[in-house]
Amino acid sequence: MTNEQIIAWSILILGWGLPLLHVILSRRAGPWRMPPEAGCPMSPRVGWLVMVLMLGPIGWLLFVARPRRKTS
Numbered sequence: 001m002t003n004e005q006i007i008a009w010s011i012l013i014l015g016w017g018l019p020l021l022h023v024i025l026s027r028r029a030g031p032w033r034m035p036p037e038a039g040c041p042m043s044p045r046v047g048w049l050v051m052v053l054m055l056g057p058i059g060w061l062l063f064v065a066r067p068r069r070k071t072s
Contacts, residue, residue: 016053019060023048029063 023029023045030044042050052059 015056019052023052023063
């Protein structure tokens with residue numbers, strides 16, 4: 001494998017693979033399914049996965065930097 005191929009695979013794995021894995025495994029990403037009374041069919045976690053898939057590292061940075069919900 002050439003150096004260019006190693007760099008390309010590293011960008012794909014570090015830029016998309018690991019952030020996607022982080023969103024999949026994170027408890028803070030939200031539930032996988034929305035409650036029946038919710039208006040949107042897409043859950044928060046699926047939404048974050050789509051954003052990270054489309055935007056790559058920028059989507060992951062948005063996920064990490066999002067404001068936290070306060071629970072009472």
